[in-house]
Amino acid sequence: MFDRDTGGASIELRALTKHYPGQPAPAVDHVDLDIPAGELVVFVGPSGCGKTTTMKMINRLVEPTSGEIRIGGEDVLSLHPDELRRHIGYAIQQVGLFPHLTIGQNIGLVPNLLGWSAAKTADRVEELLSLVNLEASAFHDRYPRELSGGQQQRVGVARALAADPPVMLMDEPFGATDPITREHLQNEFVKLQKQLRKTIIFVTHDFEEAIKLGDRIAVLKERSHIAQYDTPANILANPADDYVAGFIGADATLKRLALLRVADVECGQQPGSANLPQIAADASLREALDVMLAHGTDRCGSPSGVLTYGALCEAVGTEPAPAPRLQSVGSGSTPVRTAPVPDAARGEAVGT
Amino acid sequence: MNFSEYVVSRWDTLSLAAGEHALVVGVAIGVSTAVGVGIGLLAHDLPKTRGISLAISAAILTVPSLALLTLLIPITGLGWGSTLVALTAYAFLPIIRNTVAGLRGVDASMVEAGRGMGMSRTRVLLKVRLPLAWPLILTGVRVATQMLIGIAAIAAYVDGPGLGTQIFEGLSRLGSVNALNATLAGTLGIVVIAVLFDLFFFAVRQLTIPRGLRVRS
Known part of the structure; x- marks a missing residue:
């Protein structure tokens, strides 16, 4: 049949x-x-x-x-x-x-x-x-x-x-x-x-x-x-x-982002990636964003290189945002992103 | 003559009466189970037929046994015939009601799964609904049996078989030597039969209820 x-x-x-x-x-x-x-x-x-x-x-x-x-x-x-x-x-x-x-x-x-x-x-x-x-x-x-x-x-x-x-x-x-x-x-x-x-x-x-x-x-x-x-x-x-x-x-x-894998995105080779928080190749981009937010950084290291916040924006087809301004808080060296997530990143997809 | 001497001296009569008592109940239950479960299987999904069969079997049960037995005499005569017919008729309500309740109580998802896999309506009825309803059906048969054992004693009134004869004899000769012994022998005999039937149903239950329904979740 x-x-x-x-x-x-x-x-x-x-x-x-x-x-x-x-x-x-x-x-x-x-x-x-x-x-x-x-x-x-x-x-x-x-x-x-x-x-x-x-x-x-x-x-x-x-x-x-x-x-x-x-x-x-x-x-x-x-x-x-x-x-x-x-x-x-x-x-x-x-x-x-x-x-x-x-x-x-x-x-x-x-x-x-x-x-x-x-x-x-x-x-x-x-x-x-x-x-x-x-x-x-x-x-x-x-x-x-x-x-x-x-x-x-x-x-x-x-x-x-x-x-x-x-x-x-x-x-x-x-x-x-x-x-x-x-x-x-x-x-x-x-x-x-x-x-x-x-x-x-x-x-x-x-x-x-x-x-x-x-x-x-x-x-x-x-x-x-x-x-x-x-x-x-x-x-x-x-x-x-x-x-x-x-x-x-x-x-x-x-x-x-949850539908896309880290492995699907071009990761540029950059020096110093070993010091970045790491994400697995088969993790989703949503998880990568989570790692970035959790560490207060706009990039994380993957097995194939460095995954940037800009790459996430590109992956969902939004204009790569101007590089988020980073400023030091006090004398500490941890960079903190103060720029809000650009509206474009939330997308017109919401339909509002 | 005390009670044990009475039982020993009348053993032949008593054991024969007890045997007949059990037999007439057994035959009546067998017939009404076959017919009642059959009616339940046919009627469980037909609201009208279901309503009518339940109403009729309930109506029968409201007729006093003495009256029913008497009314049957012109049709089935004295003795075994009327006794069997009356007992069979009385057993219908618990059996049909439990069969219908059991079959209808089966979880709708089981029926949907069965139909969705390509089992025909009849196959779902016999392979899914019936096995799942079986514990409840068996309970109905057991309740009916206990009821019939008691009612069968009244059948002595129309010259029916069983231990009722002993009880009626005692009643009619109240105050005479063995009146109390006769009534007591009849009553205790009936209790013994009831216990034996219950043991029988316990065994049937253990043997026929699917293991999957008895395991703990």
């Missing part, structure tokens, strides 16, 4: 509409969207904007009132819903592991529905457990209630990946975990997706999460109208309207 170019299959939505009987307005109104194969697209928007409904129409847990859905060119509405869903991975916030089945049985559910042999299913379960960093021998025969929230989420992702579906739908899969576990799971998931290149629709109301995970972000308004559909960097740099800008918040430029 579905043509597959890469790990994933493309998804096309055409005039997709859901109008619940008895409601004055449609919950989802004529959504058009193209999702390229192998990309992770985040639907982000406030609660009740129809993002989950839009996603659930793709595996037909919600039947569309009108419109078209194509996965890998194939018309989804002509397929049997149960058969369709066996080829689309599905992970939800509450995880929904079956407590009466072992972890192994939970992960092997879809392969069983698809009629895989017991041996093939067992191999796949083992492979998936190690893919989500759970030791197969320790977890295979345990029950969901014996696992922590984070471990359950990983099993949930493994279960969604079980039959190697080209398309995955994820509804706030990390939403119910504590912030530390959540960040950990997000980082693991980014790595996993780099390797698998599935086509993923990921629903969240957390814009930070959207920036972190998405190849593209669809910012949705009420009735699932698409306010903007672009890469995280482009949305942060050029929000389409006040609505999108409001969603980004007042720190768009900082968020853009």
Whole structure:
């Protein structure tokens, strides 16, 4: 089922509409969207904007009132819903592991529905457990209630990946975990997706999460109208309207810095860099700025040279500010920057 | 004749009555469990059918047992027939109610996950809802059983089987030599049967509730 170019299959939505009987307005109104194969697209928007409904129409847990859905060119509405869903991975916030089945049985559910042999299913379960960093021998025969929230989420992702579906739908899969576990799971998931290149629709109301995970972000308004559909960097740099800008918040430029790595920026070789605070090459520019602020300096040392405040400005496309005036406080030799961060550095992106 | 002498001298009669008492309750519970769980499975998601079946089974339970047994005589006659029908009918409410509550009480996220993975409605019902509802269903059956053991004693009134005969005999000959012994033997016998049934259900519970539901979180 579905043509597959890469790990994933493309998804096309055409005039997709859901109008619940008895409601004055449609919950989802004529959504058009193209999702390229192998990309992770985040639907982000406030609660009740129809993002989950839009996603659930793709595996037909919600039947569309009108419109078209194509996965890998194939018309989804002509397929049997149960058969369709066996080829689309599905992970939800509450995880929904079956407590009466072992972890192994939970992960092997879809392969069983698809009629895989017991041996093939067992191999796949083992492979998936190690893919989500759970030791197969320790977890295979345990029950969901014996696992922590984070471990359950990983099993949930493994279960969604079980039959190697080209398309995955994820509804706030990390939403119910504590912030530390959540960040950990997000980082693991980014790595996993780099390797698998599935086509993923990921629903969240957390814009930070959207920036972190998405190849593209669809910012949705009420009735699932698409306010903007672009890469995280482009949305942060050029929000389409006040609505999108409001969603980004007042720190768009900082968020853009967070998307860039120290290694991505030209670092000039300068003498004396050994005395500067150091930053790792795979740290983000936001972390570099933090180091500079913390040390009251406008430069820090990276493995490839010296990273300057001006380089950060260039990286986010603002005019490199006039070199901040440095003045000595008292007789101390520590330079302190007194110049305020130029307005340009906060960017027009805020839309104010 | 004291109580133990009475039990020894009437052992054959008493043990036969106790056996029949347990049998009639067992058969009635078996039938009403099969039918009641079936009704629960069919009706749990149909508001109208669910309402009607719960209302009917509740109405049956409000009919006094003496009256129901008497009303059944023209249809099923004296003895086993009327007893079985009445007991089966009385067991429906706890069984259907717990089945419906158990099936409907299953976390919506489990059902969504199951449907989202491509399990059919029937498969979700039998492989997810039923196992998760099973502890509650079993509790319903157990409550129904305890109730029927008591009601079965009344069946002696329509010449039904069981230890009720002893109790009625004692009542009708109040003041005579063995009146108290007969009533006491019948009552204690019923208590013993109730305890044995409870042990049976404890064993069934241990054997049939999935291990994953018993582990500590």
